[in-house]
Amino acid sequence: MTEYLYKVLVVGNNRVGKTAFLERYINNSFSAQYKTTLGVDFQPKVIKYEYCTLRMQFWDIAGQDRVKVLTRNYYNGASACLIVFDITNSKSFEDVKEWKAEIDDKLGQIPTIVLANKQDLVDDISDPKKACVDDMDLDNLKDEIKATEVFHVSAKTGYQVKDSMQLLEKILMGVTIPRTSKGETSDKSIILDKTKTEPHYSRSCCLSFN
Numbered sequence: 001m002t003e004y005l006y007k008v009l010v011v012g013n014n015r016v017g018k019t020a021f022l023e024r025y026i027n028n029s030f031s032a033q034y035k036t037t038l039g040v041d042f043q044p045k046v047i048k049y050e051y052c053t054l055r056m057q058f059w060d061i062a063g064q065d066r067v068k069v070l071t072r073n074y075y076n077g078a079s080a081c082l083i084v085f086d087i088t089n090s091k092s093f094e095d096v097k098e099w100k101a102e103i104d105d106k107l108g109q110i111p112t113i114v115l116a117n118k119q120d121l122v123d124d125i126s127d128p129k130k131a132c133v134d135d136m137d138l139d140n141l142k143d144e145i146k147a148t149e150v151f152h153v154s155a156k157t158g159y160q161v162k163d164s165m166q167l168l169e170k171i172l173m174g175v176t177i178p179r180t181s182k183g184e185t186s187d188k189s190i191i192l193d194k195t196k197t198e199p200h201y202s203r204s205c206c207l208s209f210n
């Protein structure tokens, strides 16, 4: 059985919900209690398909100091990236561009999914918070930074957590392997144990990348 191991960066400002989002995706749980991520947390997620196993390692950083945390070593070997912001916090939205620029600079372009988290706060009918962006702003951002896709999500309710991560899984499982701007393939998976059985869907084409 072939196993593919991929590194996925999870970046975004402090307190936007990076750790909470991973907790929802990986363990299907949520805690309102705030736990600071110290340095980098490594969260594994394993998905077993019929013909192969996908192992993802999420690098979840403490977001308070972009320059200090994000050294070249931190980026090395990453295949994809999640950039998280808080839909009620405009500074965290503005900084998405900075995070993307940082990643482009260190790695060239890799598939990037932007997550507009805490959508539940906007949808709360008893006490709705104002969204700092509308769909037009998100479309513009997507084009400007060449993100693969943007999703409204909520780590609290689980809204669109599966959908957004299914896209990530598809991207990682190959489909069209995009070339990075530095000319190398962005397929940086490590094949842990290769047998003759090839995954039947791994290299067919059904996604497009910007």
Ligand SMILES: Nc1nc2c(ncn2[C@@H]2O[C@H](COP(=O)(O)OP(=O)(O)O)[C@@H](O)[C@H]2O)c(=O)[nH]1
Pocket: 012, 013, 014, 015, 016, 017, 018, 019, 020, 021, 031, 032, 033, 034, 035, 036, 037, 063, 117, 118, 119, 120, 121, 153, 154, 155, 156, 157
């Ligand atoms: N209402 C709401 N709160 C959230 C959501 N995601 C995270 N939080 C809260 O926001 C705070 C910061 O979350 P955390 O995951 O630690 O942020 P990080 O610094 O980006 O890792 C915590 O108190 C979480 O409970 C969400 O989707 N909705």
Ligand SMILES: [Mg+2]
Pocket: 018, 019, 020, 035, 036, 037, 060, 061, 062
């Ligand atoms: Mg954290």
